[in-house]
Amino acid sequence: MMMDDDMENGGLGPYQDRPRTFPNMRSKPYVPMIFRILMRINIRVLFVLLLLCLGVVFYIGASTSPIIVFVFSVCIITFILSIYLCKWVLSKDEGPPEMAQISDAIRDGAEGFFRTQYGTISKMACLLALVIFCIYLFRNTTPQQEASGIGRSNSACITVAAFLLGALCSGIAGYVGMWVSVRANVRVSSAARRSAREALQIAVRAGGFSAIVVVGMAVIGIAILYATFYVWLGVDTPGSMKVTDLPLLLVGYGFGASFVALFAQLGGGIYTKAADVGADLVGKVEQGIPEDDPRNPAVIADLVGDNVGDCAARGADLFESIAAEIISAMILGGTMVQHPSGFILFPLVVHSFDLVISSIGILSIRSSRDSSVKAPIEDPMAILQKGYSVTIVLAVLTFGASTRWLLYTEQAPSAWLNFALCGLVGIITAYIFVWITKYYTDYKHEPVRALALSSSTGHGTNIIAGVSLGLESTAPPVLVISVSIVSAYWLGQTSGLVDESGNPIGGLFGTAVATMGMLSTAAYVLTMDMFGPIADNAGGIVEMSQQPESVREITDVLDAVGNTTKATTKGFAIGSAALASFLLFSAYMDEVATFAQEPFKQAGNYLIDCQVDIAIPEVFVGGLLGSMLIFLFSGWACSAVGKTAQEVVNEVRRQFIERPGIMEYKEKPDYARCVAIVASASLREMIKPGALAIISPLVIGGWVLALEGEKNDHHIPPLSCISFTHLSFLWALSTVVSAFRNSVALVLGQLVKFAHEGHALLGAKVVAALLMFATVSGILMALFLNTAGGAWDNAKKFIETGALGGKGSDTHKAAVTGDTVGDPFKDTAGPSLHVLIKMLATITLVMAPIFL
DSSP, X not given: OOOXXXXXXXXXXXXXXXXXXXXXXXXXXXXXXXXXXXHHSOHHHHHHHHHHHHHHHHHHHHHHOHHHHHHHHHHHHHHHHXXXXXXXXXXXXXXXXXXXXXXXXHHHHHHHHHHHHHHHHHHHHHHHHXXXXXXXXXXXXXXXXXXXXXXXXXXXXXXXXXXXHHHHHHHHHHHHXXXXXXXXXXXXXXXXXXXXXXXXXXXXXXXXXXXXXXXXXXXXXXXXXXXXXXXXXXXXXXXXXXXXXXXGGXXXXXXXXXXXXXXXXXXXXXXXXXXXXXXXXXXIIISOOOTTXXXXXXXXXXXXXXXXXXXXXHXXXXXXXXXXXXXXXXXXXXXXXXXXXXXXXXXXXXHHHHHHHHHHHHHTOOOOSOXXXXXXXXXXXXXXXXXXXXXXXXXXXXXXXXXXXXXXXXXXXXXXXXXXXXXXXXXXXXXXXXXXXXXXXXXXXXXXXXXXXXXXXXXXXXXXXXXXXXXXXXXXXXXXXXXXXXXXXXXXXXXXXXXXXXXXXXXXXHHHHHHHHHTTTHHHHHHHHHHHHHHHHHHHHHHHXXXXXXXXXXXXXXXXXXXXXXXXXXXXXXXXXXXXXXXXXXXXXXXXXXXXXXXXXOBTTBOOSSOOOTTSHHHHHHHHHHHHHHHHHHHHHHHHHHHHHHHHHHHHHHHHHHOGGGTXXXXXXXXXXXXHHHHHHHHHHTHHHHHHHHXXXXXXXXXXXXXHHHHTTOOOOHHHHHHHHTGGGGGGOHHHHHHHHHHHHHHHTHHHHHTTSSXXXXXXXXXXXXXXXXXXXXXXXXXXXXXXXXXXXXXXXXXXXTGGGOTTSHHHHHHXXXXXXXXXIIIIIHHHHHHHHHHHHHHHHHHGGGGO
C-alpha cells in the first residue's frame, strides 16, 4: 500500500512531530474460513454442537480405555485454562495510538503471509496425499492386516486420513502461535512503560497459551485417532486386529505433521531472516541507524518475520516433535508384554501431565502487586529459570506416578522403577541441554564475551571466532546424548521384561521413556521459546513509536533474554529430535520385519539378523547420500535467505537514494514494498529444499519398487516408476532433477544389478543407511548452526549494552556482520534440520512397504 500524497511529498513537516501512522498490509483483517463459518452460527447452536462433539469423543474414549478418557479430560481442562490465559492477555491495554498502529501493520502482514504460505502448503499436502493413496493401493499388506480384514483400500484410506489430520493439526498449531504473538507484542510494549515484571508476565502467558494449545492438540489428536481406529476396526475382538498393531496405523499422522512443519519452518525462516539481514546491512552498517528504526523501509517486514518464522514455524516444529515421539513410543510399547495397553498409552499420559505441570510453571510467574512502584529490573532469565525449576520438580513426581500406574506388570514387578529412572535420565538430559546451550549463547558467559572481543579486531576475526565456537559447541551435547541413550537402554534391558525365548526386550523402550522424559516439560520450554519473538516485537514497537529510553531499556533486556531462550529451545529441540529419530529408526526396523516377515529387528540384545552392514557397497552409498542430503539441504536453505536478502538490500538502498527525506523524517518509507518482496521470494525459495527432502527417500523407494517388479516379473518400467514417485512434486523438480537425476540413477541403478547376490532386504537396508547417516549428520549440523547463530546474535547484543565501544562503533559493525551470517544459520537452516531428520524417519515409516 502506498503512502498518502502529503507524506510522499513531505509537505507537512517532520513526521516525528505528527501522529505516526503506519500502512496496513491488507485491506481488512484475515480470519480463517473455519472461524468465519463458526462466527455465523448461532451461539446456542454452536454450544449444542460442541457438547455433542464432546459426547461423541468421550463415548469413543470410554469404548477404548479409561486411560483415553483421562487424556481427553486433561486436554480439555488445559484448553479451558489456555482460554483464560488468552483472555487475560487480551484484557491488557495496547498503549498509545502509535503503538496500536504499528501492531496492526505487523498483524496484517503476518496474517496475509500466513494465508498465502499455508494455502500453498495445503495444495502440496493434498497432492502428496493422493500419491500416498495410490502407493498404498499397490503395496503389500501384513499378514496381521489380512487376517483382520484390512485390505489395501482400507489401509490407504486410513493412512491418508491420518496424514491429512496431522497436516491440519500442524497448520492450526502454527496459526495459534502466530495469532497470539501478533496481539501480545503491543501489550508487552505498553506494559514496559510501567514495569519490566508486568511485561515479562504478559509475554510468558501469551507464549503459554500457544504452548498449551500446541501440545494439547498433538496429544488429543493422536488420542482421538487411536480411539477412533480402535472402535471402528473392532480391535482385540475375534478375527480383528490386535492392539499391538494399531499404532502402525498412526504413522501417517506424524508424516503429515512433519510435512507441514518443514515447509512452515523453511518459508517462515527465509522470510524472517531475509528481512532481518536486509534491514541490518543497510540500516545499521551503511546508514548507522538503530535497530527497528522507523526510517528503515525493511523494519515492518523484519517484525512480521519474527511472528511467521519464530512463532508459527516453531509451534509447528514442536507439534511435530511431540507427535513423532508419541507415535514411535506407542509402536515400541506394543512389543513389550502380552497385555500392552499401558505401555502403548503411556506416552499420551506423560504429555497430559506435561500440560498440567507446565501450566503450573507458567502461572508461577507473576508480576509485582503494585506496578506503579519503580523497582530495579530483575533478571528475566532468573525468573524464567525459577518457573522451569518448578516444572522440572513436578515432572519428576508425575513421571514416577505415571510409570507405576501404567508400566507395572506382574511379569516384572520392579520394571516400572527402571523405567522411572529412564524418565529421570531424560529429564536430566533436557536440563543439561538447556544449560549447555545457555552457556554457549548467553553473553553472561565467557564464550559469547570472547566472541564479542574478537569483533574489536575486525569482521574476519569475528567470523572465525563464531565458526570455531559453533564447532566446539557440538561436543558437550553429543556426549550428553550418548550417555543418556546408553544409560536408558541399559536400564530398560535390566528391567526384567523378556520375550518368549527369555531375551530381554526393554532396552529400546527404555530409550523411548527417556525421550518422553526429555519432552515431559515441552509445553514450558515452548513457552520460553514463544517469549523470545514476542519480546523482540515489543522492542521494535517501542523503538518505532519513539518511546522514552527507559522503556527501550526494559524491552532490550527482555529481547536479549528472548534470544537466549530461543537458542536454548533449539538446543532442546535438536536433543529431543536425536532421541526421537533413534526411536523412529527402531520403529522402521520393526515395520519392515512385520511386512517382510523376515528378522530385520533386534534379536536378543543386538542386531544379529539382517544387519544394516555398511561394508555392503550399496548400503554405504545409501548412507553417503543421506549425509549429502543434510549438507545440500542446509546449503540451499542458506542460499535462499541470501538471494531474498539481496532483493531486500537493493530495495532499501533504492528507497534511501530516491527518497533522501527519509533520513530527516520528511518522507516515509514504503514498508509494504519490502513486505511484498520478502513474502513472494520466501514462498518461491522454500520449494527447492523442501522438495529435495521429500523426494530423496522416494527416489530410492521408486527404484526399489522397480527392482521388485523385475524380481517378480511384473514388468514395471523404471521410467514409469520414477514418474509415479515424483508425481506429487513434479512441477517443482526441474532444478533438482536436472542436476542429480543422472548421477542418482547411475548409483541407485546398481541396486538392480546386486539385488540377486544374496543380500536379503537390500532396499530396506539402503533406506535404513540413508536414515542413519542423515540423522547423525543432521544432529551435528543443527547443533553447529543453532549455537553459532545464537552466539553471534548475543555477541552483538552484548556490545549494544555499551561494551567494547557500544552501538555505532567499528566493533559493533563487525558484530553485526557476524549476526548477519548467523541469521540463516539459527533461524532457517538449523531449525529446518530438526524437522528434516524426523520427517525422513516418518516418511520411511509411511513408505516402508515400497522399499521391500
